[in-house]
Amino acid sequence: MSEAVPPWAVVILPIALVSVAVVTVGFDAVLSAAAVRGRPGSLRELGFRAAAPLREVLRLLVQPSRRTTAADTALGRIGVVLVPVAAVLAGAVLPLGFRSLSDPTVGIVWFNAMEALAWAAVWLTGWGPNSALSLIGGYRFLAQGLAYELPHMFAITTAALGAESLQVGEVVAAQDGLWFAVWMPVAFFVYLLSAMAMSFWGPFGHPLGRDAAGGAAMELSGVDRLVFLGGRWLLMVVTAGVSVPLFLGGGHGPLLPAWAWTLVKTALVLAALVAGRRLLPTLRMERYTEFAWLVLVPATLLQALVVAVVVLNR
Amino acid sequence: MSLDLLLLLAAALFSIGLFGALTQQSIVMLMMGLELMLGGIIVGASAIWHYITPDTADGQVLVVLAVTVMAVEMAVGFAVVTALFRTREVDMTDMAAELRE
Amino acid sequence: MSEDIVFWVLAVLAVAAGVMVFRFDSMARATYALLLSLLCVGGEVLLLGLDYLGVVIVLMMTLEMAIMAVFMVMYMMNPAGLMPMSMLHNKKGAAVICVSVFAALASGVLLARWPARRGGPPTDPTMSLGMSLMGPQMLTMVTLGMALFATIVSTVVLATRRGRYDRFGDDLRTRPADDPVPGGGGR
Numbered sequence: 001m002s003e004a005v006p007p008w009a010v011v012i013l014p015i016a017l018v019s020v021a022v023v024t025v026g027f028d029a030v031l032s033a034a035a036v037r038g039r040p041g042s043l044r045e046l047g048f049r050a051a052a053p054l055r056e057v058l059r060l061l062v063q064p065s066r067r068t069t070a071a072d073t074a075l076g077r078i079g080v081v082l083v084p085v086a087a088v089l090a091g092a093v094l095p096l097g098f099r100s101l102s103d104p105t106v107g108i109v110w111f112n113a114m115e116a117l118a119w120a121a122v123w124l125t126g127w128g129p130n131s132a133l134s135l136i137g138g139y140r141f142l143a144q145g146l147a148y149e150l151p152h153m154f155a156i157t158t159a160a161l162g163a164e165s166l167q168v169g170e171v172v173a174a175q176d177g178l179w180f181a182v183w184m185p186v187a188f189f190v191y192l193l194s195a196m197a198m199s200f201w202g203p204f205g206h207p208l209g210r211d212a213a214g215g216a217a218m219e220l221s222g223v224d225r226l227v228f229l230g231g232r233w234l235l236m237v238v239t240a241g242v243s244v245p246l247f248l249g250g251g252h253g254p255l256l257p258a259w260a261w262t263l264v265k266t267a268l269v270l271a272a273l274v275a276g277r278r279l280l281p282t283l284r285m286e287r288y289t290e291f292a293w294l295v296l297v298p299a300t301l302l303q304a305l306v307v308a309v310v311v312l313n314r
Numbered sequence: 315m316s317l318d319l320l321l322l323l324a325a326a327l328f329s330i331g332l333f334g335a336l337t338q339q340s341i342v343m344l345m346m347g348l349e350l351m352l353g354g355i356i357v358g359a360s361a362i363w364h365y366i367t368p369d370t371a372d373g374q375v376l377v378v379l380a381v382t383v384m385a386v387e388m389a390v391g392f393a394v395v396t397a398l399f400r401t402r403e404v405d406m407t408d409m410a411a412e413l414r415e
Numbered sequence: 416m417s418e419d420i421v422f423w424v425l426a427v428l429a430v431a432a433g434v435m436v437f438r439f440d441s442m443a444r445a446t447y448a449l450l451l452s453l454l455c456v457g458g459e460v461l462l463l464g465l466d467y468l469g470v471v472i473v474l475m476m477t478l479e480m481a482i483m484a485v486f487m488v489m490y491m492m493n494p495a496g497l498m499p500m501s502m503l504h505n506k507k508g509a510a511v512i513c514v515s516v517f518a519a520l521a522s523g524v525l526l527a528r529w530p531a532r533r534g535g536p537p538t539d540p541t542m543s544l545g546m547s548l549m550g551p552q553m554l555t556m557v558t559l560g561m562a563l564f565a566t567i568v569s570t571v572v573l574a575t576r577r578g579r580y581d582r583f584g585d586d587l588r589t590r591p592a593d594d595p596v597p598g599g600g601g602r
Contacts (some may be wrong), residue, residue: 075443106466106541113474119481120450127443129485142481149478166467166541286596315422318524320459325520327456329513330433336509338437342490346449346483351432353456356472364463369534371547375555377460377468378548381475382559386566388479390558392486393573399490400576 005099013101014088020241021233024270026050031274050297057226065222068129076128080224082121083231085117090114091238092170097251097258100168107168108160111242115198118235119145122200122207122216125228129219131207137215141200141207147289148204152194155187155301159246162307166243172250181247183310188247190296195243195273199236202277206285240269320361327354341398345391349384356380421462429455442487442494450480467541 033049040046040275093100093107104110119142126138160166162184163174172179181188197204208215220228244250244265250257327350334347356377363373432452439445453476461469472598488494488532548556582592 052565072441072443075441075447077449104466105539106470109467109470113470113477116474116477120447120477122480123484124443124447142485145478145481216494315419315462317529318423319426321524322464322521323459325524327452328520329517330430330437332516333509333513334437336512337503337506340491342483342487343437343445346436346445349449350436350452351600353429353433357456357459360460360465360468362462363465364536365532366530367533368536371540371543371552372498374465374468374540374544375552376432377472378447379546379555379559381468381472382563385475385479386562388483389566389570390573391556392483393570395486395490396574401596402556409587 004036005101010102010133012095013091015258017088017091017234017237018230020270020313021230021237022053024237024274025053025233027271028274028277029053031278033259035278037175057230060222060226062110063222063225065224068131068219071130071219072128075124077224079121079124079126080220080228082117082124083228084234085231086114086117086121087231087234087238089117090235091241094238094241095168095172095245095250096262098169103167103169106166108156108166108171108246110155111168115235115239116145116149118198118200121231123219125209131219133212133214134216134218136212137209139208140209140212140215143285143289144197144200144204144207147285147292148194148197149297151160151292151300152198154297155190155194156246158184158187158300158304158307161304161311164311168245170243172245172252174214176252177246179249179252181249184247184307186299187307188243190300191243191247192269192272192276193296194274195236195269197238198239199232201232201236202273203280203283205280209282221225226229236273237266237270240273241266243269243313315366317361320365321358324354324358324361327351329354341391341395345388348387348391350414352380352384352387422459425455425458428452429459440493442491446480446484446487449483450476451572452482454591464536465540467544548550 029052030040030046030050033052040049090111092102093104093111095103100107122141123138126134126136126141128134159171159180162180163171165171165174173214174180196202198209206215208217212218217225217228241262244262248269249261249264251261253261253264256264331347331350331352331354333342334350335389336347338344338347359373359376359380367373427453432448435448436452439448454473457472457476459469460472471534481545507531567589579587582594583589584593
């Protein structure tokens with residue numbers, strides 16, 4: 001199903017991911033400002049509010065960096081840089097329409113392996129500055145990882161099972177008629193939860209929680225902070241984007257061209273995630289872990305069983 | 315890239331891991347040595363698969379086995395260290411050996 | 416040609432990182448050096464055409480080392496390596512053993528007459544692995560499954576400090592359980 005892409009797509013991919021992330025951040029900023037200061041009076045004010053994250057980017061670019069004593073700068077830097085790098089690497093299997101940068105036969109496992117780099121990244125970022133609260137943030141993300149990763153793996157395995165292939169292109173092709181989200185609702189729901197969890201954002205923002213003075217990102221300043229927090233948005237965009245080929249039929253849809261359908265669906269998923277942040281309080285991991293292991297794991301396993309039976313009888 | 319080179323790499327990783335496992339006093343560091351040895355075994359098994367028996371999946375099964383052993387070794391190892399530490403405040407191999415006395 | 420370059424880069428990195436595991440003072444650095452070494456191993460496996468196993472090694476090792484770092488920090492007296500110290504024993508004997516093991520293995524590798532390649536790799540090695548595990552190697556798969564299950568049980572038994580009598584009281588009737596940290600399930 002997938003077609004070859006020109007070599008310059010390697011450059012386009014990060015740029016495209018960053019642009020989608022900037023739009024999402026702007027949307028989120030508008031909603032936040034509306035919640036604090038009421039509805040915007042004019043279109044100009046709306047634009048001003050949407051540009052707030054960009055002003056923050058400029059501020060971070062010129063902010064002098066802050067150092068801590070006996071910091072493990074090398075490991076901390078690796079952790080910070082690893083967040084956007086993992087996001088872009090995971091995005092390599094993300095198809096726009098039916099074309100992705102690369103469509104390996106084990107694309108789904110590749111995506112899973114790359115987003116798992118976030119485990120190392122966040123812990124290293126927390127470890128780097130030699131600061132107790134930031135290390136607590138790193139530990140919180142590992143606990144969160146243990147809670148979300150297992151249901152998440154079962155959810156994406158279910159999608160692969162439905163298509164009888166680990167190749168993202170094949171999974172899209174298998175959804176020509178019926179979207180997987182329709183007959184695998186549990187897996188899709190779990191996937192959306194873990195999309196927020198793996199980008200440690202919204203209700204799963206405990207690793208960067210205010211109660212730990214900013215957690216893993218506490219000591220980050222200047223460009224480091226920009227790369228880390230920007231990378232977090234990239235992770236979210238990529239995980240939201242991958243939900244489209246896995247569960248929402250990829251580029252399939254009437255009238256519009258395939259790439260437009262991908263964009264529309266990605267935008268809807270991102271909007272749902274941004275809304276989810278507003279609807280759910282921050283979850284503490286000792287609570288979510290029990291829910292994940294006692295409810296989500298059996299639920300996703302049952303979902304996989306149902307899908308397996310359907311596939312066998314097809 | 316040839317079978318010999320890959321097997322030499324496997325042997326090097328195995329020996330480094332063995333050195334770590336033999337010299338380290340701390341149980342957790344000892345386990346890192348074991349992991350490195352298993353890493354060598356993975357390289358060796360996949361090299362044998364690629365260069366000698368690509369027609370059967372036995373080499374691949376051996377890699378799966380090694381990866382599982384890694385996971386089991388780490389989980390049980392940490393559980394043992396935790397249990398030892400809880401009861402005796404011990405986290406070094408030499409001290410654990412002295413427990414017999 | 417490019418394959419050779421990738422092989423050498425990965426091999427040198429794997430060995431160098433493997434050596435650094437036991438030379439770093441900082442436990443975090445040692446753990447992540449081991450991760451780097453094992454990621455290079457995964458890269459070599461990918462290079463040999465085993466896509467699935469290579470990516471799975473990358474995935475598993477990342478998760479495993481991230482957890483390992485926690486235990487390293489927990490059980491080492493000097494996790495950040497701020498005060499350099501040596502925690503080695505029997506260095507000379509070990510060095511002799513390891514050099515001779517490497518020499519024996521290397522001479523075996525170089526002297527053995529390896530059989531010629533039988534057939535070519537299948538078009539989809541992942542598929543052949545799955546077919547093998549679910550067919551002729553079913554016994555291996557079942558054994559691995561049982562081993563993993565036994566591991567889960569034994570690690571919990573070994574590591575847990577509180578049993579059900581601690582949680583539910585002597586008559587097992589205390590509800591909700593008396594836990595230091597309440598879980599989300601409300602049990």
